[in-house]
Amino acid sequence: xxxxxxxxxxxxxxxxxxxxxxxxxxxxxxxxxxxxxxxxxxxxxxxxxxxxxxxxxxxxxxxxxxxxxxxxxxxxxxxxxxxxxxxxxxxxxxxxxxxxxxxxxxxxxxxxxxxxxxxxxxxxxxxxxxxxxxxxxxxxxxxxxxxxxxxxxxxxxxxxxxxxxxxxxxxxxxxxxxxxxxxxxxxxxxxxxxxxxxxxxxxxxxxxxxxxxxxxxxxxxxxxxxxxxxxxxxxxxxxxxxxxxxxx
Amino acid sequence: xxxxxxxxxxxxxxxxxxxxxxxxxxxxxxxxxxxxxxxxxxxxxxxxxxxxxxxxxxxxxxxxxxxxxxxxxxxxxxxxxxxxxxxxxxxxxxxxxxxxxxxxxxxxxxxxxxxxxxxxxxxxxxxxxxxxxxxxxxxxxxxxxxxxxxxxxxxxxxxxxxxxxxxxxxxxxxxxxxxxxxxxxxxxxxxxxxxxxxxxxxxxxxxxxxxxxxxxxxxxxxxxxxxxxxxxxxxxxxxxxxxxxxxxxxxxxxxxxxxxxxxxxxxxxxxxxxxxxxxxxxxxxxxxxxxxxxxxxxxxxxxxxxxxxxxxxxxxxxxxxxxxxxxxxxxxxxxxxxxxxxxxxxxxxxxxxxxxxxxxxxxxxxxxxxxxxxxxxxxxxxxxxxxxxxxxxxxxxxxxxxxxxxxxxxxxxxxxxxxxxxxxxxxxxx
Numbered sequence: 001x002x003x004x005x006x007x008x009x010x011x012x013x014x015x016x017x018x019x020x021x022x023x024x025x026x027x028x029x030x031x032x033x034x035x036x037x038x039x040x041x042x043x044x045x046x047x048x049x050x051x052x053x054x055x056x057x058x059x060x061x062x063x064x065x066x067x068x069x070x071x072x073x074x075x076x077x078x079x080x081x082x083x084x085x086x087x088x089x090x091x092x093x094x095x096x097x098x099x100x101x102x103x104x105x106x107x108x109x110x111x112x113x114x115x116x117x118x119x120x121x122x123x124x125x126x127x128x129x130x131x132x133x134x135x136x137x138x139x140x141x142x143x144x145x146x147x148x149x150x151x152x153x154x155x156x157x158x159x160x161x162x163x164x165x166x167x168x169x170x171x172x173x174x175x176x177x178x179x180x181x182x183x184x185x186x187x188x189x190x191x192x193x194x195x196x197x198x199x200x201x202x203x204x205x206x207x208x209x210x211x212x213x214x215x216x217x218x219x220x221x222x223x224x225x226x227x228x229x230x231x232x233x234x235x236x237x238x239x240x241x242x243x244x245x246x247x248x
Numbered sequence: 249x250x251x252x253x254x255x256x257x258x259x260x261x262x263x264x265x266x267x268x269x270x271x272x273x274x275x276x277x278x279x280x281x282x283x284x285x286x287x288x289x290x291x292x293x294x295x296x297x298x299x300x301x302x303x304x305x306x307x308x309x310x311x312x313x314x315x316x317x318x319x320x321x322x323x324x325x326x327x328x329x330x331x332x333x334x335x336x337x338x339x340x341x342x343x344x345x346x347x348x349x350x351x352x353x354x355x356x357x358x359x360x361x362x363x364x365x366x367x368x369x370x371x372x373x374x375x376x377x378x379x380x381x382x383x384x385x386x387x388x389x390x391x392x393x394x395x396x397x398x399x400x401x402x403x404x405x406x407x408x409x410x411x412x413x414x415x416x417x418x419x420x421x422x423x424x425x426x427x428x429x430x431x432x433x434x435x436x437x438x439x440x441x442x443x444x445x446x447x448x449x450x451x452x453x454x455x456x457x458x459x460x461x462x463x464x465x466x467x468x469x470x471x472x473x474x475x476x477x478x479x480x481x482x483x484x485x486x487x488x489x490x491x492x493x494x495x496x497x498x499x500x501x502x503x504x505x506x507x508x509x510x511x512x513x514x515x516x517x518x519x520x521x522x523x524x525x526x527x528x529x530x531x532x533x534x535x536x537x538x539x540x541x542x543x544x545x546x547x548x549x550x551x552x553x554x555x556x557x558x559x560x561x562x563x564x565x566x567x568x569x570x571x572x573x574x575x576x577x578x579x580x581x582x583x584x585x586x587x588x589x590x591x592x593x594x595x596x597x598x599x600x601x602x603x604x605x606x607x608x609x610x611x612x613x614x615x616x617x618x619x620x621x622x623x624x625x626x627x628x629x630x631x632x633x634x635x636x637x638x639x640x641x642x643x644x645x646x647x648x649x650x651x652x653x654x655x656x657x658x659x660x661x662x663x664x665x666x667x668x669x670x671x672x673x674x675x676x677x678x
Contacts, residue, residue: 048630050626051626071635073635077632084627088623090624090627090642092646102631105637106632109632
């Protein structure tokens with residue numbers, strides 16, 4: 001369970017999060033919606049531990065672990081995964097090497113045995129097939145020359161390989177056509193189960209037609225101003241954030 | 249015998265005076281003349297100072313002020329050799345050919361020590377490294393004892409050959425100045441993998457004269473990996489005739505000071521030259537790559553990609569000059585140098601220099617300097633990869649990109665290993 005209490009954070013001295021309270025129980029998928037500049041991406045970066053995102057108050061724990069106190073790689077080993085809105089291109093780092101290094105680093109951190117090249121390839125091929133990814137994407141540099149959709153699918157592939165307990169999907173739907181959106185959503189839905197939870201950050205309701213959330217939260221000016229069931233997303237789509245903000 | 253007292257240029261000149269009747273080839277008038285001319289030149293100019301344009305960023309004062317003696321005695325017996333990269337290897341200890349450590353049997357071309365081959369070297373020795381050019385080449389001409397003499401006849405494919413240079417610490421400052429002569433006849437082909445290792449307070453000052461005839465190809469990989477007490481100053485002169493290719497790839501990682509200076513001339517149509525490399529330095533080290541490329545014929549192509557990684561308080565230099573002569577129409581030249589600074593105290597000086605006198609020319613150059621990308625590092629860490637490993641992956645990626653251009657598998661593997669070794673040592677000392 002992810003528990004965020006009174007979380008405040010600033011970037012370059014500017015307060016962005018102004019007291020976020022949020023609980024995502026194990027096995028549930030929650031959506032965070034909000035207008036541009038409301039702090040959605042900041043929340044995801046603060047949880048993942050990005051430099052320059054300074055926590056000024058409050059707390060965030062995952063399964064009882066104070067995640068704000070540990071390094072990004074330790075958060076990953078604790079089960080946290082961030083799917084980036086803008087995945088980074090890494091020229092010269094092969095996608096296969098990257099995936100295997102990440103997987104084995106996490107296995108090592110958990111005291112599990114590392115996968116050899118053959119075991120890794122078998123697993124990777126299986127997961128890629130499920131995501132309709134061509135196999136040559138393993139040979140290419142990480143995200144180098146990938147289309148927007150391929151980059152997002154690569155994020156989901158990483159998630160499928162690393163099997164996090166909590167995935168934060170930061171605007172994973174942006175830049176996706178409807179087919180890619182469906183593939184990505186299927187990838188996320190396949191992970192769902194009692195030991196998996198997700199925080200789906202999105203601007204539009206569209207994604208939530210495919211990944212149906214248990215709860216929807218509205219983030220405005222760095223605070224959760226409203227929470228509700230999946231129907232809240234439809235209400236937002238129909239009435240816009242301004243109406244919700246006025247009502248809050 | 250007492251240790252010489254004079255330092256720097258005067259010390260070397262004094263030793264030349266003392267040794268000149270005993271140096272290899274001392275009974276050959278042409279060689280005596282060559283050495284004498286070099287001595288006059290070196291006496292007039294001495295070690296270059298930072299007032300000399302090409303030496304603005306690299307200070308030779310530590311070399312000029314030291315008192316290096318020649319290695320007086322021949323190192324005998326077994327020596328620990330680096331892991332072989334090829335079946336055939338020529339081994340030099342303190343700049344002297346060691347046939348007993350070399351394996352050169354059954355080769356279809358001449359290969360061996362220059363000291364033993366001087367009788368045949370007259371037309372080639374000093375033809376490219378003229379005594380009046382660089383002071384370090386003059387110093388080399390004045391005092392060289394030995395070197396690798398390679399002569400591939402027309403059409404011979406020499407395969408893979410290794411040149412190993414080892415400096416053995418005699419416990420006091422010493423210098424050696426090997427002179428390497430490579431000649432490839434028309435259509436000949438060779439891949440040469442060079443490894444320089446060694447320890448002690450030492451100056452290794454090799455000069456290469458490389459003559460690549462029509463349609464011949466020399467691939468020359470170099471790994472300069474001496475320890476951080478060694479000064480490595482190498483000067484390469486290469487000339488490439490029509491349709492020929494000279495490929496140089498240099499990894500410089502180890503010595504206290506490395507100067508990798510290459511002068512290449514493309515003298516016939518459709519000649520090509522690729523000069524690539526990676527140079528790395530950590531605390532207290534200095535690496536310098538200086539290239540001068542002469543496009544002296546039409547339809548020639550040149551490619552240069554150099555990568556520099558600097559850690560701690562270290563300094564890197566890249567100077568690259570491309571001279572396109574009036575006749576060199578349809579020249580295709582490309583030069584890129586990229587530096588990665590791993591510390592705030594590291595410094596890189598980068599100076600591309602294009603002189604173009606022909607009008608139908610495609611010539612481009614670029615330079616980048618940066619630190620490790622914070623976004624890339626964060627991305628890797630969010631996937632559970634520890635910070636030090638993530639850094640290593642990014643540094644490796646930066647360096648390996650330079651090696652990708654190397655087509656020979658054996659050479660590429662050797663170069664990649666040299667790059668990774670540097671990083672591993674770097675990590676271990678951090």
